[in-house]
Amino acid sequence: MTMALDAPTATDALISLRDVTLAYGDVVAAKDITFDVRPGEFVSLIGPSGCGKSSALRAIGGLLDANVGSVAVDGTTVTGPRPQEISYVFQDLALYPWRSALRNVEIALQFAGVPRRERKERAMDALRRVGLGDVTERMPSQLSGGMRQRVAIARALVSDARILLLDEPFAALDEQSRLSIGAQLVRILEEEGKTVVFVTHSLAEAAFLSDRVVVMGPRPGVIREVIDVPLERPRHASLMRDPVFHDLTDRLSALLIDDSQAHS
Numbered sequence: 001m002t003m004a005l006d007a008p009t010a011t012d013a014l015i016s017l018r019d020v021t022l023a024y025g026d027v028v029a030a031k032d033i034t035f036d037v038r039p040g041e042f043v044s045l046i047g048p049s050g051c052g053k054s055s056a057l058r059a060i061g062g063l064l065d066a067n068v069g070s071v072a073v074d075g076t077t078v079t080g081p082r083p084q085e086i087s088y089v090f091q092d093l094a095l096y097p098w099r100s101a102l103r104n105v106e107i108a109l110q111f112a113g114v115p116r117r118e119r120k121e122r123a124m125d126a127l128r129r130v131g132l133g134d135v136t137e138r139m140p141s142q143l144s145g146g147m148r149q150r151v152a153i154a155r156a157l158v159s160d161a162r163i164l165l166l167d168e169p170f171a172a173l174d175e176q177s178r179l180s181i182g183a184q185l186v187r188i189l190e191e192e193g194k195t196v197v198f199v200t201h202s203l204a205e206a207a208f209l210s211d212r213v214v215v216m217g218p219r220p221g222v223i224r225e226v227i228d229v230p231l232e233r234p235r236h237a238s239l240m241r242d243p244v245f246h247d248l249t250d251r252l253s254a255l256l257i258d259d260s261q262a263h264s
Contacts, residue, residue, distance in 0.1 A: 014039045014195050015060055015163065020069035021220075022055040029055040030221040033069070035214050039162075042186065042196045044206040046252065047216030047224075053199045056221075057165050060197060061086050073163065083108075087156035091168040095140045095148060101127060102136040105155045112159075126154040129188055146177050153185055157192075164189070166198045170205070178202060182209045183235060190233065203252045207245060208235060215255045224255050 013036035020033040030052025037043045045053040058064035059071045062081040071078045073085065087108075095104050102123050109119035127136055130150040140148055149169055156164055170178040186209055189196060200206050206213045207229060215224045229248060231239055239245055 012036065012038050014041075014074055015197065016070075016072045017056065017059070018070045018072075020056070020059060020066045020071060022052055022059055022064060023067045028220040030216070030219075032222055035223060035226060037195060037197060039195055040193050041211045042189065042198065042209055043212050043214060044198045044200055044210040045214045045216060046200060046203065046206050046256070047221055048218050048256065049201075050219045051216045051221030052219065053216060053221070054167050057088075057167050057197060057199055060163075061088050061165050063088075083112075083159065083161070085161055086163045086165060087159050087161040088165045089152050089156045089167065089169045091171050095151060097140050100137045100139055101132060101143065101147075101151045101154075104140070104151055105158050108155055108159050122158050123154070126158040127151070129157065130154045131184065145172055146181055149173065149181055150184075153181075157188065162193070162195060164194055164196045166196060168199050168201065171201070175202065175204065178205055179208055179237065179240075183237070185209075187234065203249045203256075204240065206252065207231075207248045208240065213252060215252060227251065 015037040017033050017035055020030065021028065022030045022033070029050070033052070033056055035043075045056060047053055055064060059066055060073070060078065062078045073082065096107070099107070102120070105123035105126055106119045109122060114122070124133070124136060127133055130153055132147060132150055132154065135143065135147065140151070143151065152169065170181060173181070182205060198209065210229050212229060213227045215227065216222065217224050227248070230244060231242070231248075
């Protein structure tokens with residue numbers, strides 16, 4: 001059985017949104033958004049298209065200013081991008097087609113002025129961690145969709161940022177590949193103590209990967225509920241046969257269906 005988890009206090013939180021409204025001109029994407037993310041926590045945002053999930057992620061990353069309310073990271077108000085602290089993986093992977101996997105991963109370090117030898121060593125290590133140590137010289141066109149996803153993840157990991165913002169990075173993959181790559185990512189993040197905010201449309205993905213799930217309603221998105229994920233770590237594919245897992249996905253589905261019917 002799932003239940004709402006009490007919101008962390010400000011002293012517990014690494015990321016904190018308070019009464020945030022996000023708009024594009026006259027179009028309000030999200031309204032009165034309040035939630036926190038603790039250090040080392042994996043929090044997913046789910047909800048219908050256009051409800052402000054990605055907008056909330058962009059606000060945390062300093063790519064979008066809140067019209068109302070406040071967004072803070074480690075107690076400091078977010079006023080712009082913080083690449084040393086926060087890495088972003090978009091659905092559009094933005095890999096450079098003329099650069100090898102290795103050189104795509106190196107690029108963030110290159111922009112930061114890291115010496116050539118060090119950035120190559122760090123990029124190689126990041127690719128090995130995501131299982132791509134044997135394809136470092138391949139171009140993106142020579143990689144499968146799952147491999148390209150892992151290159152993008154390696155590029156986010158190589159910066160040593162403690163926060164990762166993931167905006168539907170596995171959306172182009174089938175469900176089995178999504179969960180497999182997601183499980184691999186979570187193992188890496190657990191080892192490194194990363195904090196993750198993850199946007200997805202997949203209820204199974206949110207349940208399988210997350211510590212908590214923030215459920216948002218239709219635009220202008222408001223938070224319907226924050227659900228604790230009562231599944232132990234480490235997680236394996238077998239847990240998807242667990243009745244607790246099915247109870248959780250049923251609960252998430254019911255929240256989204258109820259909201260859809262209320263706005264029909």
